[in-house]
Amino acid sequence: AQKITQTQPGMFVQEKEAVTLDCTYDTSDQSYGLFWYKQPSSGEMIFLIYQGSYDEQNATEGRYSLNFQKARKSANLVISASQLGDSAMYFCAMREGHQAGTALIFGKGTTLSVSS
Amino acid sequence: DSGVTQTPKHLITATGQRVTLRCSPRSGDLSVYWYQQSLDQGLQFLIQYYNGEERAKGNILERFSAQQFPDLHSELNLSSLELGDSALYFCASSVERTSTDTQYFGPGTRLTVL
Numbered sequence: 001a002q003k004i005t006q007t008q009p010g011m012f013v014q015e016k017e018a019v020t021l022d023c024t025y026d027t028s029d030q031s032y033g034l035f036w037y038k039q040p041s042s043g044e045m046i047f048l049i050y051q052g053s054y055d056e057q058n059a060t061e062g063r064y065s066l067n068f069q070k071a072r073k074s075a076n077l078v079i080s081a082s083q084l085g086d087s088a089m090y091f092c093a094m095r096e097g098h099q100a101g102t103a104l105i106f107g108k109g110t111t112l113s114v115s116s
Numbered sequence: 117d118s119g120v121t122q123t124p125k126h127l128i129t130a131t132g133q134r135v136t137l138r139c140s141p142r143s144g145d146l147s148v149y150w151y152q153q154s155l156d157q158g159l160q161f162l163i164q165y166y167n168g169e170e171r172a173k174g175n176i177l178e179r180f181s182a183q184q185f186p187d188l189h190s191e192l193n194l195s196s197l198e199l200g201d202s203a204l205y206f207c208a209s210s211v212e213r214t215s216t217d218t219q220y221f222g223p224g225t226r227l228t229v230l
Contacts, residue, residue, distance in 0.1 A: 035218070035219075043226070044118075044224065047221075101147050101166060101210070103149055103164055103174060104149075104151075105161070109158070
């Protein structure tokens with residue numbers, strides 16, 4: 001069964017607008033971690049933001065915020081005030097269990113295109 | 117710059133050959149993960165090492181092997197290469213001392229098998 005689902009293969013947004021990238025996950029664990037990574041065309045994977053399953057507040061990192069809805073098992077990434085440099089592939093990932101040192105399970109990614 | 121280094125950046129080789137990919141984790145990180153990114157399979161976990169010992173295995177083929185050395189750098193060995201092994205191979209490292217345990221990725225090695 002697919003653990004991480006990103007249903008939007010591509011998203012388009014204009015500069016300075018906000019955009020939400022969807023991510024739903026499936027796990028039977030009570031303790032888990034959710035991550036978002038950015039992969040520009042150059043190929044590297046850049047960590048953006050983390051949300052723990054027990055965190056009561058939604059995570060924020062600069063222009064990135066994570067809309068965490070535990071009951072719906074969703075962890076959407078919100079990028080505010082989009083910039084041209086935000087054009088990239090975005091991956092949602094999950095680490096199951098409470099123990100550190102567990103491998104990540106990735107979704108198939110969403111390609112974000114930002115236009116001027 | 118994540119602090120994780122990988123060499124080489126690009127590798128072009130022929131079917132049936134053997135290659136070695138190298139990874140140096142961030143300073144202080146004991147855990148190293150290898151992932152493969154291909155168009156049809158997406159990003160898949162291959163294998164993990166922690167402080168020199170194999171910790172977990174994912175979808176790693178028997179033709180592939182890895183090790184982590186005392187200085188904590190890791191090598192991924194791919195043998196009897198097939199066209200389908202062409203992919204971007206990432207190494208990631210983490211410290212495993214915090215609840216977030218974020219994995220930081222290297223720039224990747226792009227392997228092309230002709």
